[in-house]
Every structure is written in structure tokens, then in C-alpha cells.
Amino acid sequence: MRIADFNNANYLEATIKDCRVEMACKVFDRMLERNVVSWTSLMCGYLNSGNANTSLSLLCQMGGSSIVKPNEFTFSTNFKACGFIRVPENGMQIHGWCCKTGFEWFPVVGNSMIDMYSKCGRIDAASKVFDKVPERSLITWNAMIAGYAVGHNGDKSLDLFKKMQIQGKLPDEFTFTSTLKACAGLGDINSGRQIHGYLISTGFLLSQQTIVSGSLIDLYAKCGYLQDAQKIFDQVERKSVISWTTLVVGYAQGGNLSKAMESYRSLRKSTIPVDGFVLSSVMAVFADFALLQQGKQMHAYITKTPSGLDISVGNSVMDMYLKCGVIEDADKVFDEMPKRNVVSWTVMITGYGKHGLGKEAINIFEKMKSENISPDGVTYLAILSSCSHSGLVDKSQEYFSRLQNDPTIKPNVEHYACMVDLLGRSGHLKEARNLINNMPVKPNSGIWQTLLSACKLHKDLEMGREVGEILLKMDDLTTVNYVMMSSIYANAGFWKESELIRKSVKVKGLKKVGGQSWVEIDKTIHFFYNGDERHPLTSRIHEKLKEIEKRLKEEVQYAHEVRFSLHDVEEESREESLRVHSEKLAIGLVLVHNDGIKEHRGCIRIFKNLRVCGDCHEFIKGLSKISSKVFLVRDANRFHKFENGECSCGDYW
DNA sequence: ATAGGGTTAG
Numbered sequence: 094m095r096i097a098d099f100n101n102a103n104y105l106e107a108t109i110k111d112c113r114v115e116m117a118c119k120v121f122d123r124m125l126e127r128n129v130v131s132w133t134s135l136m137c138g139y140l141n142s143g144n145a146n147t148s149l150s151l152l153c154q155m156g157g158s159s160i161v162k163p164n165e166f167t168f169s170t171n172f173k174a175c176g177f178i179r180v181p182e183n184g185m186q187i188h189g190w191c192c193k194t195g196f197e198w199f200p201v202v203g204n205s206m207i208d209m210y211s212k213c214g215r216i217d218a219a220s221k222v223f224d225k226v227p228e229r230s231l232i233t234w235n236a237m238i239a240g241y242a243v244g245h246n247g248d249k250s251l252d253l254f255k256k257m258q259i260q261g262k263l264p265d266e267f268t269f270t271s272t273l274k275a276c277a278g279l280g281d282i283n284s285g286r287q288i289h290g291y292l293i294s295t296g297f298l299l300s301q302q303t304i305v306s307g308s309l310i311d312l313y314a315k316c317g318y319l320q321d322a323q324k325i326f327d328q329v330e331r332k333s334v335i336s337w338t339t340l341v342v343g344y345a346q347g348g349n350l351s352k353a354m355e356s357y358r359s360l361r362k363s364t365i366p367v368d369g370f371v372l373s374s375v376m377a378v379f380a381d382f383a384l385l386q387q388g389k390q391m392h393a394y395i396t397k398t399p400s401g402l403d404i405s406v407g408n409s410v411m412d413m414y415l416k417c418g419v420i421e422d423a424d425k426v427f428d429e430m431p432k433r434n435v436v437s438w439t440v441m442i443t444g445y446g447k448h449g450l451g452k453e454a455i456n457i458f459e460k461m462k463s464e465n466i467s468p469d470g471v472t473y474l475a476i477l478s479s480c481s482h483s484g485l486v487d488k489s490q491e492y493f494s495r496l497q498n499d500p501t502i503k504p505n506v507e508h509y510a511c512m513v514d515l516l517g518r519s520g521h522l523k524e525a526r527n528l529i530n531n532m533p534v535k536p537n538s539g540i541w542q543t544l545l546s547a548c549k550l551h552k553d554l555e556m557g558r559e560v561g562e563i564l565l566k567m568d569d570l571t572t573v574n575y576v577m578m579s580s581i582y583a584n585a586g587f588w589k590e591s592e593l594i595r596k597s598v599k600v601k602g603l604k605k606v607g608g609q610s611w612v613e614i615d616k617t618i619h620f621f622y623n624g625d626e627r628h629p630l631t632s633r634i635h636e637k638l639k640e641i642e643k644r645l646k647e648e649v650q651y652a653h654e655v656r657f658s659l660h661d662v663e664e665e666s667r668e669e670s671l672r673v674h675s676e677k678l679a680i681g682l683v684l685v686h687n688d689g690i691k692e693h694r695g696c697i698r699i700f701k702n703l704r705v706c707g708d709c710h711e712f713i714k715g716l717s718k719i720s721s722k723v724f725l726v727r728d729a730n731r732f733h734k735f736e737n738g739e740c741s742c743g744d745y746w
Numbered sequence: 747a748t749a750g751g752g753t754t755a756g
Contacts, residue, residue, distance in 0.1 A: 129747085130747055131747085132747090133747040133748080134747045135747090136747080137747055137748080138747095164747095164748095165748070165749095166747050166748045167747080167748085168748085169747095169748045169749055170747070170748060170749095172748095172749085173748085173749080199748095200749075201748050201749045202748090202749080203749085204748095204749040204750070205748075205749045205750095206749095207749090207750090208749070208750070230749090230750095231750080232749055232750050233749085233750085234750085235749095235750040235751075236749075236750045237750090238750085238751095239750060239751065240750095242751095265750095265751095266751070267750050267751045268750085268751085269751080270751040270752055271750080271751060271752095273751095273752080274751085274752075301751090303752085304751065304752050305751085305752075306752080307751090307752030307753075308751075308752045309752090310752080310753095311752065311753075333752085333753090334753080335752055335753045336752080336753085337753090338752095338753040338754070339752070339753055341753090342753070342754080368753090368754090369754070369755090370753050370754040370755090371753075371754075372754085372755095373754045373755045374753075374754050374755080376754095376755080377754075377755065380755095403754090403755090404755080405754055405755040406754085406755075407755085408754095408755045408756070409754075409755045409756095410755095411755090411756095412755065412756070434755095435756085436755060436756050437755090437756085438756090439756045440755075440756050441756095442756090443756060444756095469756095471756055472756085474756090475756075
């Protein structure tokens, strides 16, 4: 078992390994004479069983000894330990120790330091070490190229790849896999194809087929060339579960659900056992598509399979239940997990937040401490957005200052965007603007979009104009940016400007994502576009919707008015809103289907890829009242639970 | 006893 696999290994295996280390430790304790080799061996033992912390504390003990001194083997082992558990602070200390003792000039030490800093996300520190290495071996180059590739500096990986060849170093299969990863990250299919060519001509594609093909599958899949990915996959003689996972994820991320499932089924038919990686990947597909029945079925399978105990698998099951709107089942999985990590807690906080259960999300956040798990950047994002979904302004400011005072986390633009959103929609536009101006990170187009939608909500034409200009300079390809600007002008009565902007969208030929909703009935998923008439029951659906609208007008004074939602980041265009929105069609189908059934249990679950519009929101509210049914709608942003004429979002979304 | 590569969950 490689160290990197440990997190996902099942517990039985880990325990066996642990027992061996325990025995080794007893032997070590009874040794009369312990030299640097016995110390280092023990550290390696712990590290290989995933216990990096123990290795580091042994190094500490060694530091207090005047008899044995660490050597280059000891240091590189512990750099690996630091990289494994991502503790750059410890790594830097050991780095200093190496400098004092002169070990920094040993090739192994330099190489492992580059790797350590890269794995800890300190890419600048890694490159400083790289620059100082007196004699760069192939391993040195590879470590640095890999560091850049995983750290989203793919262009630098490719630069180094060229440089090393100029200096006469021949790349090997390690170099190729890292540069392929760089290409995949950059979406640079041309460089990727070139490297594919090298791999064929150098023979590495055949000699290292399984791993190298894995990188190629990932490259083609990430760049959207699924046919090429499939072709490579088909040619691999000894397919590994990794190749399979890469392909499944590739199809899923390309939106091709049926191909993703087809690949997974072919893995199950093969003799290769599934692992935690592929299980959590497939479960994530069910979560995103809200396929509750299939998710449940797989959950049942997971409980019978060894890797079902992996934390990441449990986390993905929880996330699936939450994204399907079944909080109770997620709770149960969470409570019964044998071990939880920071992701487990974050999944729960995010899930509760999206259901508008801000106070419960806060409870979960505070409970983390009892298990000695510290929040990370994503956890803070989860709690901030939970507060935001529930309108808990004070609480979110409290958590934001906790985040700023947390020395282990650097707030990123997403954190600031969350605060800008909260300030902006509560009407503190100037403060929101100031926050952007004074934050230590570079604003992206997303944060300006957030501020712009707040300007629109509060009808601040002056700031809206200013922000719109900044935004369109950064991103003139996204339709919603124009739509928002146009409606800010329209709201202020500047019809000409408004129309001008709308026209420029048409001239540029920008496209937007179409609205799509779906519903699961008796294990079948029915998808609807806006104005979709493909469903065989379309005429009955339309009749049903008309009947409801008539009753709504009579009974709850529902007016077919188009109310602008707060975040119309994904607002559907005017033309589209004249057609029947997809969520109404999905609801219509459920009601038509239910006509033949006397009793139906539970709530009706609808899913949508964009945000629900104001009109549909009012419609479902009214429908929940006159029908005495509960509707749970997951849109792109959060859940809306419609019950007795009211929505859990409090009309504020 | 040591250093570099393909996949996963928020």
C-alpha cells in the first residue's frame, strides 16, 4: 500500500498495518543500542502505515538526543511525512535544521523538500529550493514539474519540460505523466497531443501502459474529447480501477450520465474490485443528478463492500442524500460513520445551509470542536453561506472575523464574495464595495457579479453602472452580465440603454445555459426544458397547469407577474419566460401521474439546473396551499420547501 | 531506512 492510498484504505487493512508498527515499536523500545538506521526505519514504518504524525514526533525526540543525529534518510522521510499531512510549518522547521547541519545539499533532501513544499501548496518555496539544488537529477526536475502541475501552474510545468530538454535531460514516464496533467489542467489539448506523440515514439505508452494511459484518458476527458479518452481506455490491456474511474468521472463531468453509468457497469462486470475512489465518484454523479433511488441502491451495496468504510465514500453518500433533499438519511449516515473528517462536517454544514437551516448549520460547526477537527477554508465558506441563506447577518460577520483571525487559513475571493453578497443584499452597498476595494485578494468576475446583482436589487444605478463597466471589461462573454446591466437600466427608466445592451448580446451571439428541470417517478427520471413538448403526456400536463392557475387566481390571488429574483445571475431571458418554465412542466407531470393514485406519501421533489424564477416561486407557493402538498425544489442555489403557501427560503433567495 | 507519475468526497 502506498502512503498516498492510506486515507482511503479500509480499516481492517490499516489495523493490520498498525499492529505491525506497534510490534516494531516494542522491539525498538527494547533495543539496547539504537542508531540512526533503527530510528529512521521506525519512522518509515509509521509513515507507511499512514501515521505521519508519529514519525514527526520521533524526529522531535531524536532532536533532543545527543547520541544519535538524523541523516539525509531521516530528513527526507520526514519531509514526506510533512507533505502527507500538509504541515508546511513543520516542513520549514526541518528545512532550517537541514541548513544548519549541511544536509540541505544532499540530493535526496532537496528533492523531498521540493515535493513537500509542493504538496503543502507552497509552490514558491518549492521553486526556491529547486533553484538552489546544485545538481538537478531527473527526479529533481520531475518533482518540480509535478509540483507545478498539481498546483495549477501548468504553464510552468510545460516551461520546465522544455527547459530540461534543452539542457539535455531526457524525460521519462514520470515526466510525461506530470506534463500531461499540466495539459489537462490548462485544457491545452494541442500540447497534450504532442506529448501523446512522444509517448508513442519513445515506447513509454507500451512499457508503462496502465499509468501513462491513465493520464491520457484524463487529458482527453478533461478537454472534452471523450471519444479519444474511450479509445485510449479500450486499448489498455490491463485496465486498472483508476483508468475506469477516470473514464467514469470524465463522462459525468461532460454531462453524459448514461455513458458514465455504462462505464461503471462494465467495471462491475469485470474482475477488478471497486475501491473507494470509484464508489465516491459514482455517488457524486447520483448526487448531482439527484438520482435518489439509484443512490439508495448503491448505498446498500456500499455497506456490504470493504471500501464502503472509507471516509470519502461515507461523505459522498451523505452528500447524495442531502442533495436529494433527504436530510434524515444523511444524518443517519453521519451518526453511524466510524470516523469523520473535516469534509464530513463540511458536507453537513453545506447541506443544512442549503435547506435554509442556518441555526442547525451553526450547531454542527460548533460541534466539530468536540471531535478535535478544525475547520478549513471550505468549512468557513459553508458556514458563511449557511448564515447568508438564513439571513443571519450578525452570525456571518462573527464567523468572518473568526476566519480572519485563524492563522491557518487565508481567506480567498469566495469568502469575500459571500460577505459582499450578504452586505449587498441587506442594502450596505458602499460597505460591500469597500470590502472589495480593500481585500487582500484579487477580485474575480464572480464577486463583481454579486455586487452588481445587489445594485440591481437596491436600484442603485450609479454604482451599478460603475460595477457593470468593470465587470464587462473582465468578462464580456457571459450573457448574465449583460442581462443584469440591461435590467438595471430598465428599472431606472433608461430604456434606450437597456435595449442597447440587450441588442449587443444578440450581435455577439452569446448563448446561455437553458433551463432544465427533472423529476423522478417510479425510478424513472423525466427531464424537461422550458416550453418542452416532447413528453407524451404534454397535453394533459398543460391542462393540469391551466386548471391550477385558474384555481390559484380564484383562491390565493395569484397574479402571473414576473417578479425579479434577487440573484438573477442565471435569470432566464424574456423570451424564455413567455414559455412554460421547465419546473412547472415537471410539477404538472407529477400531478397528472398522481391523479390515478389515492394516497401518495412524502413530498414531491423537483430539481432544476438554474435558479427558480419569481413567478414559478409564487406559483408553487400557491399550489402548496391549495393542494395541501409539500414541494421540495432544489435549484442551482439552494432548496425551497413549499408548504401551506409558504417557502422555507422566506422569499429571499 | 530515503527522493518523482494516472482517480475520489465538501
